[in-house]
Amino acid sequence: MSLERPSPLTVPPAGTVDFHPLEELIQRTFAASELTATPMPGGASTRRYFRVALPNDKSAVAMFVPEGAKPEEVQMADAGALGVRWPFLEVRDLLAERGIEVPSVLAEDTQRGWLVIEDLGDDTLANWLLRNPGDKRALYTKAVTDLAKAQKALAKLPKGSVVAGRTFDHELLRWEIEHFREWGLDARDKRLSAEDSERFSAIADRLAKRVADLPQGFVHRDYQSRNLMVVDDGTLRLVWIDFQDALLGPRVYDLVALLNDSYQEFDRAFVEERLAEYAEAAKLSAKACAQLVDEFDLVTVQRKLKDAGRFVFIDRKKGNPSFLRFVTPTVRKVDSALARLAPHDPDMRELREILQRTLGDELTPSDTGR
Numbered sequence: 594m595s596l597e598r599p600s601p602l603t604v605p606p607a608g609t610v611d612f613h614p615l616e617e618l619i620q621r622t623f624a625a626s627e628l629t630a631t632p633m634p635g636g637a638s639t640r641r642y643f644r645v646a647l648p649n650d651k652s653a654v655a656m657f658v659p660e661g662a663k664p665e666e667v668q669m670a671d672a673g674a675l676g677v678r679w680p681f682l683e684v685r686d687l688l689a690e691r692g693i694e695v696p697s698v699l700a701e702d703t704q705r706g707w708l709v710i711e712d713l714g715d716d717t718l719a720n721w722l723l724r725n726p727g728d729k730r731a732l733y734t735k736a737v738t739d740l741a742k743a744q745k746a747l748a749k750l751p752k753g754s755v756v757a758g759r760t761f762d763h764e765l766l767r768w769e770i771e772h773f774r775e776w777g778l779d780a781r782d783k784r785l786s787a788e789d790s791e792r793f794s795a796i797a798d799r800l801a802k803r804v805a806d807l808p809q810g811f812v813h814r815d816y817q818s819r820n821l822m823v824v825d826d827g828t829l830r831l832v833w834i835d836f837q838d839a840l841l842g843p844r845v846y847d848l849v850a851l852l853n854d855s856y857q858e859f860d861r862a863f864v865e866e867r868l869a870e871y872a873e874a875a876k877l878s879a880k881a882c883a884q885l886v887d888e889f890d891l892v893t894v895q896r897k898l899k900d901a902g903r904f905v906f907i908d909r910k911k912g913n914p915s916f917l918r919f920v921t922p923t924v925r926k927v928d929s930a931l932a933r934l935a936p937h938d939p940d941m942r943e944l945r946e947i948l949q950r951t952l953g954d955e956l957t958p959s960d961t962g963r
Contacts, residue, residue, distance in 0.1 A: 610641060610657055611705075611706075612630065614702050614705035614706065614707050615630065615643075615645075615655050615657070615702075615707050615709075617702075618700050618701075618702045618707055618709060619645060619647075619655075619700070619709070621700075622699065622700040622709070623647050623648060623700075624648075625647060625648050629645070629646045630643040630644070630645050630646075630655060631643060631644045631646075633654065639658070639659050640656055640657065640658050641656070641657040641659075642654055642655070642656055642657075643655045643657070644712065645709065651712075652712045653699050653700075653709050653710065653711065653712050654696075654709070654710050654711070654712050654713075655707060655708070655709050656681075656707070656708045656709075656710060657706050657707055658679070658681075658703075658706050658708070659706060678703075679703050679708070679837070680755050680837045680838070680839075681708070681836070681837035682698065682701070682703070682708070683754070683755050684755065684756060684836050684837055684839045685698065685836065687747070687750075687751070687754065687756065688743070688747075688833065688836065691743070691746040691747055692742075692746055693739075693743045693746070693833060694830060694831065694832045694833060695832060695833050695834070695836070696710040696711040696713055696822075696832060696834065697710065697711040698710055698711075699711065713822040713824060713832055713834075714822070714824070716822060716823045716824075716825075717818060717819050717820070717821065717822055717823070718732060718736070718818040718819075718821040718822075718823055718831065719818035719819050719856055719857070720823075721823040722818070722857075728829065730863075731829070732823065732829065732831065733851070733852075733863075733867055734867065734870055735829070735831055736816075736821060736831055736851055736867075737848065737851065737852075737867045737868075737870050737871040737874065738870060738871070738874040739831055740816065740847055740848065740851070740871065741871050741874035741875040742874065743811065744810045744811055744844060744875065745875070747810070747811035748810065748811075750811070755839075756811060756839045756840055756841065757841065759839075759840035759841065760809075760840060760841045760842065761804070761805065761812065761840060761841065761842030761843065761846065762805055763801045763802050763805045766800075766801035766804050766805055766895060767797060767798060767801035769895065769896075769898070769899035769902075770797040770800065770801060770895060770898055770899065771797070772899055772902045772903065772906070773898040773899055773901055773902035774793065774797075774902070775902065775906075776902035776903070776905040776906045776909070777898065777901040777902035777905055777920070777924070778902075778951060780905050780906075780909060781905060783951050783952060784951075785947065785951055786950075789947045789950065789951065792943060792947060793944070793947055796940050796943060796944050796947075799940055800891070800894065800895055800940065800944075801895070803891060804843055804891060804892055804895050805843075807843040807844070807845065807888055807891075807892070808843065808844050808881075808888075809841050809842060809843065809844065810841065810842075810843075810844040811839065811841065812839060812840055812841065812842035812843070812846045812847055813833065813836050813839055813847050813850070814836075814838045814839055814840060814842075814846070814847075814850070815835055815838065815850055816833075816847035816850045816851050817850045817851055817854040817855075817856065817857075818851075818854050818856055818857055819835075819856060820833070820834050820835040820836075821833065821834070822834055843888065843892055844888075845885065845888045845889050845892050846892055846896065848867075848868065848871060848889060849889060849892045849893050849896050849897075850896065851867075852864045852867055852868070852889075853893050853896070853897060853926050853930075855897070855900050855904075855919040855922060855923045855926070856919065858922070861929075864889075865886065868885055868886060868889060869882075871885075872885055887934070890930040890933050890934050891930075891934065891941075893926060893927065893930040894927055894930050894931060894934070894941065894944070897923050897924070897926045897927045897930070898924075898927055900919075900923050901920050901923040901924045901927070903916075904916035904917060904919055904920050904923070905917070905920060921955050924948070924952060924955060924956060925955075925956060927948070928945065928948065928949070928956045931944060931945035931948070932945065
């Protein structure tokens with residue numbers, strides 16, 4: 594959609610995005626007269642991102658949140674409502690106060706859907722590793738140690754914090770597993786038999802309860818290679834983004850998002866080395882260290898089932914098929930975790946059998962957990 598009046602702000606067609614508030618915000622904040630806003634790749638949410646040219650060859654990132662937009666999984670404050678601060682801004686401020694690296698805010702007009710933040714470039718961790726694969730070990734070591742430090746710094750939250758008011762409880766966890774059945778199975782014509790469906794539901798109930806009962810703490814919720822920016826200013830730094838859905842949940846949840854990232858592949862030795870580094874940085878007891886691996890695998894089952902279903906949902910409901918190629922790798926991560934849990938966990942053994950009957954060749958062979 595072109596702007597309705599002549600403007601020095603040059604933007605591409607972008608559906609129903611109204612760029613007039615952004616133009617005014619940029620001109621007012623930076624005393625600029627001629628600007629360009631270029632679309633940037635986005636994720637699975639409704640948020641839109643644009644790189645905005647500023648005077649003196651500088652740039653910033655403009656984030657547009659459509660009026661009333663809310664993530665489907667977590668009820669949040671109405672975006673732009675008078676007197677209500679966006680969760681993105683509240684969580685950003687909290688993280689910055691506790692020493693976690695996040696983008697700075699340059700300008701905001703949240704009542705009209707716009708926020709202007711620091712431009713960190715295009716080097717997500719995923720992008721950086723495409724060019725610099727030799728940095729993988731060092732950067733993932735930094736990611737897990739940064740997470741351990743952040744969880745410690747965020748162990749006590751301010752009264753009334755949006756993070757403290759949201760929890761990965763049984764209801765939400767159970768909904769996410771059902772989301773997999775609806776989209777990862779039914780929508781792809783891979784329906785459970787009547788008997789398997791009944792057993793799946795019973796196991797899903799118990800799995801959601803077990804995950805909800807794990808040790809709790811701050812959870813970014815999507816702490817993975819596309820949501821960590823690599824900044825090279827002499828020392829490689831990792832800056833957190835996309836943290837607006839942060840809540841309380843299992844301490845291991847963000848480790849699962851990071852080390853069982855649907856967009857990356859790691860061998861088991863690499864994963865366990867990073868878990869050991871996290872445990873050391875978090876100063877976990879010997880008993881807690883031993884429990885960490887099983888917790889990691891258990892949460893992997895729940896989280897990656899949800900992810901597999903979500904990728905199909907994004908295609909069918911939002912018209913974005915770019916995530917479909919990650920469905921099979923993601924359900925294989927589930928199968929790998931189930932294979933490790935199965936010898937001492939009857940529920941996980943039965944769940945694996947159900948998924949193997951239903952998904953068939955989509956899963957790796959039975960030695961996948963080795």
